[in-house]
Amino acid sequence: MAQPNREPATENRPSTPRWVKALALAAAVVVAVVVVVMLLAGGEHGPSRHGAWVDSLGSTSTARDA
Amino acid sequence: MGRLPWLDVHGPRRVAPAVAPGVRKLMLAVHLTSSVGWLGLLVAYIVLDLTVATNSDPQLVRAAWMGMGLLISSAIVPFAVTSLLTGIAIAAGTRWGLFRHWWVLISLLLTVFALLVLLSEAGVVARSASIAADPATAPESLLALPSTLPHSLGGLVVLLAIQTLNVYKPRGLTPYGWRKEHADRASRGL
Numbered sequence: 001m002a003q004p005n006r007e008p009a010t011e012n013r014p015s016t017p018r019w020v021k022a023l024a025l026a027a028a029v030v031v032a033v034v035v036v037v038m039l040l041a042g043g044e045h046g047p048s049r050h051g052a053w054v055d056s057l058g059s060t061s062t063a064r065d066a
Numbered sequence: 067m068g069r070l071p072w073l074d075v076h077g078p079r080r081v082a083p084a085v086a087p088g089v090r091k092l093m094l095a096v097h098l099t100s101s102v103g104w105l106g107l108l109v110a111y112i113v114l115d116l117t118v119a120t121n122s123d124p125q126l127v128r129a130a131w132m133g134m135g136l137l138i139s140s141a142i143v144p145f146a147v148t149s150l151l152t153g154i155a156i157a158a159g160t161r162w163g164l165f166r167h168w169w170v171l172i173s174l175l176l177t178v179f180a181l182l183v184l185l186s187e188a189g190v191v192a193r194s195a196s197i198a199a200d201p202a203t204a205p206e207s208l209l210a211l212p213s214t215l216p217h218s219l220g221g222l223v224v225l226l227a228i229q230t231l232n233v234y235k236p237r238g239l240t241p242y243g244w245r246k247e248h249a250d251r252a253s254r255g256l
Contacts, residue, residue: 013245017238020168 090159097152104145105225111137112218119213124205128198131211135195138188146181153177166243169231180224187217 114137117130153174157164165171194211197203239247 013241014239017168017236019236020172020238023172 090156093152093156097149097156100145100148100152104142104149105222105229107137107142107145108218108222108225111142112215112222115213115215115218118211119215122209124208127208127211128203131191131195131198131208134191134214135199138184138191143184143188146184150177150181163243163246165240166246167235168238168240169234169236171240173228173231176224176228180221180228183217183221187214190214 111134114130114134118127118134121127121130154164157170162170164174191214197211198208
């Protein structure tokens, strides 16, 4: 089992690893794509969107039943 | 949270444990079980989610929604919460720490993010499952219920990313971790 990495003792703080920067870049791209898709889909997203849809369906069903 | 620093319980660099080794091992077992279980349960959920998204048989879609509702509230959420809590608890007793290494910190953030989305989706799925379980719901309304496939597939990608990070453990100290490491070395006269 791997042990915690022993970083070399340096006075200067090491820069952010490349893999962290690459991951941050990938995450930014994913967020950008999601935002674009949301905008193209009408700018609505999230639980409230689904909830509103479900709620409206429920009231329609209730009205129909009544 | 996958295999996080707590796997280092046998490492020579661990700090004095805050809990007895037996208790820590038990927590580790629970953590591993809940983390891998979360991933497996999500795969089972995606199978049902795919059924909802692609099938046109109202009875099958109704059953799938009811299964999704049970699965997410009775198994996935408890496993996810257990995974996060045990991971944090075990990390507190090792030198990996929660904020010292980039891979641990990113794993923690991704896990918290995944859990927040999961909790949000659980409410949506519960409402849809309730509608699906209602015999009065018309088949066309049932088939029109939106699936949660984008979220569940996204969740799978996030959990696999966490697992990958925890297996490879890429090097790199955070600024906080570097300061702590520096302070530790200074205190030991290195």
